[in-house]
Amino acid sequence: MVTPVCAQQDKSIYELGASQEKYKTGGFKPAPENIETNFGKLEFPGGYPTEETAQKVYDELDLRRATQLYLDMYPALSMRGMMIGTARDYSAKDCSHVSVTANRLDSNALFLTGNTESIYAMVLFDLKADGPTVFEAPAGLMGPVNDANFLFLCDIGPTGMDKGKGGKYLILPPGYKGEVPDGYFVFKSPTYRLFSFVRANAEVVGKGEKAMEFFRKNCRVYPLKGGPKDGTFTNVSGMPIDTLVPENATAFEWMHELINYEPAEAFGKEKLGRLASIGIVKGKPFNPDARMKKILEQAAKEGVAMSRVIALESRQPAAQVYPNRKWESPFIGDSSTFDPDGYFNLEARTTFHFTADGITPSMAAQMPDGLGSRYQTTYKDKDGKYLDGNKVYKLNIPAKVPVALFWSIVVYDSWTRCELQSQPYPSISSQSDPAPTVNKDGSIDLYFSNEKPADVSAANWVKTLPDQGFFVYMRYYGPLKAFNEKTWIPNDVELVK
Template sequence: MTFALVALNASAQKAGGRGWLDNDHLQTRYGALEFKGGYPTDETAKRLRDAVELNRAIDVYMTQMPTVSWYAVWKGTADAGSKQPNQMIIWETLMDGQTLLLTGNTETVYGLASIDLRKGPVVIDVPPKMLGGVSDIRQTEIAGLGPTGVDKGQGGKLLILPPGYNGQVPDGYIVRKSASYRAVFGVRGFQVDGRTDQAVALMKKARIYALADAAHPPAQVFFNGSGKEVDTVFPDTVAFFDDLGTLVADEPADIFTTNDRFAMSNIGMVSGKPFKPGDAQRKLLNEAAQLGGAYARVNGFASDDPDRMAYPDRKWEYTFIGGSATWDAQGYVNADRRAAFAYSAIGMSPAMADKSVGQGSQYIWSMRDSQGRFLDGGKNYKLHVPAHVPVKNFWSVVVYDAVSRSLLRTQQRLPSVSTYTGPVANSDGSIDIYFGPKAPAGKEKNWVQTVPNKGWFTLFRFYGPLEPYFDKSWKPGDIEEVK
């Protein structure tokens, strides 16, 4: 996203008809700009420098959102519970609205751990059949785990090396190197017969410890995140830039592109140096974060990307626009598509975007009703889900707060309807799901509570999607307002 300087008059035509600025007074969106003999006045120079710095800061906000978001996950995970090194949070009775995490779901058991490589390599003892992986601070996968991962689903000792590590690597490890000193270990498990105990037990077989402690690993610390205040969502204030400044200062410079580093240097962030903006710059950066957050909501919730629509006759949109987790389906990285995802979600994994019939997962989302209006928590709606949802594993419809982009907090603990919640089906096998402040009489099993004066959106998840999802011979109805 780039904001161009636009002059609103044609006075520049004076200079020989060539469009050069001479003795000109321009009225622009940035105020009056004056030039005398081709030279800017001091006021004009200051005004334009401030405008360019603000615009570059907004660009930095949009471009670095995935990194700062993942750092928020890293910090929120490390600061929860006992705050001990290598602790692992497990949402043992599923994730609920008390946790602030971008579009987490209410059906799978999550486990998260912050990996800190600043003191040396870290070992993760992975049990067999564990699903998940490790990603660096840029949300780039270091190692996937599971049948298609580095362990082939057999488990093993995963050794994560820090950037630039040249020490001895012992035998018997699956070795991977991280581009950053901070990494996130994330795993998930499925319910069995509506219970989470098997998934939790498997996760509790994992161990995380420094390679230096491999001979005598310390006891693994687990923290149950269910029903707990765990905050992993990044801010839309100057604190966003404080977090980014921390990463620029002490992570390797090459995790950022040269263009990234140039843009960040223009707002005072230089690799290896502490970020210490003065009061005036902090005020400007706070404005940039708020404008960036405002544009992120336009970019994500009111996108005009023609490839976002999942169906030509529905309001459902793809979360991975272009079908690529690397956002380069057009031959270049589309930073707007990446930012649209990053503002409301985490986990840019190919398994979430690539077509793989009966494997992985697929996601569509909607924030509008059948008439194109944003969803209103004070109104009542109905979603018709045709019979035979095309999934091998399970499906879910989960409701999120449009402000926090996290699970909507209501009197319902889990704001969702899914395979696991046992909704009542119609005679033809289809299911009607209701949304609103109060349940329609007799529809409690098929109802998700919403909150007046709060916008909301929903994700429709398909785990193990089957061919009718991909060829679109099956598709959900739109969300329709019910008067």
């Protein structure tokens, strides 16, 4: 852990006191009676607030607390969005219902920066309803299990306990006191609800019915108390789903439901206290009056605006991956817990959760060569201008992309942070069929524009939408030494016209 700056130059309280000028009667100067603020003039005649001042202060205090809560609760809200979206739009009825994107995840699905190339399998866990739950995972899967606060519980696959060989994972509910049988990889969850979206390589498990058959034969999820049972497997490719966080006061209704379902310990007294200050109390109804409804609506809008600026116009130096490049890391500081310096980097946390789903160290920290996956994103072209769907851009990918598995480029909508709905799969990868045309030097030129440029192969082009901003993710699956040591560097997106 990094030593705090204060500890490097601290003095005892005695030394601090001795170093200061002694107080003289009348030396304390209170704040002025009238204070100008960005929310109006505040008046304190005789040291007491006027009725108007008190109302202004409480309105502003409630707005500030609610806005900060929108930011702080966003990870949990995003997780709830995925859970409720899967239950509602994919009709998941229990933990044994596995939703599979057997034909890949297309742009009908509103998942934050979803991946078009892998085959996802999504599982909902509710340990309050089911008790300890088993996930039998075969070899060939990889991905995290995240709790209701979108915190990492465990990995499945090569970076998990099974080391890529498959195995039985047993997830225990909060406070579980019962017996724990042998033969499982056991994890204790701090929350009742969890979500897992493991993925498989389409080159290995196939697509469509072949992929569905792989999951039916090899994957099972069930409550421990009932013993092994076959589940329901649904091909959800092409099905519309909305997993996004409400950008209005509904978000605060979600917060109320969240804290009432989960253990208080999952949120902590400080956060529960802030929630209580705006009327969201565990065990009590949430009935905001007209004044508070207006404040909550405004807080959500301001929270979204702040999140958008924090994520898309980062002021974090560690966001930049390479000198003189516009590529940024969604995991600022290469930490999936956002605390590499001994404290939570709040803007790093917002940056990730506003733009992405799925928390695992294997996507954030450098893993041994060939393991894990790493992501980079760019919102701007080489000249620092935001990517614009009205224009034509080129991205040259240098030869020999250093990956053990494959690489992919996916284009996203800057409003929703989901796949750009310009085509079913707004992406190009080393697994694309037909494959993108390769230059004589082994590099590949990709194009992003509303209309395909002349003499450019369709396999090298992603369609954009006019009057619509977009951004680009490049994913590296099984990154190798040249990636990890940054001796291979991607080029920036360049404006053509």
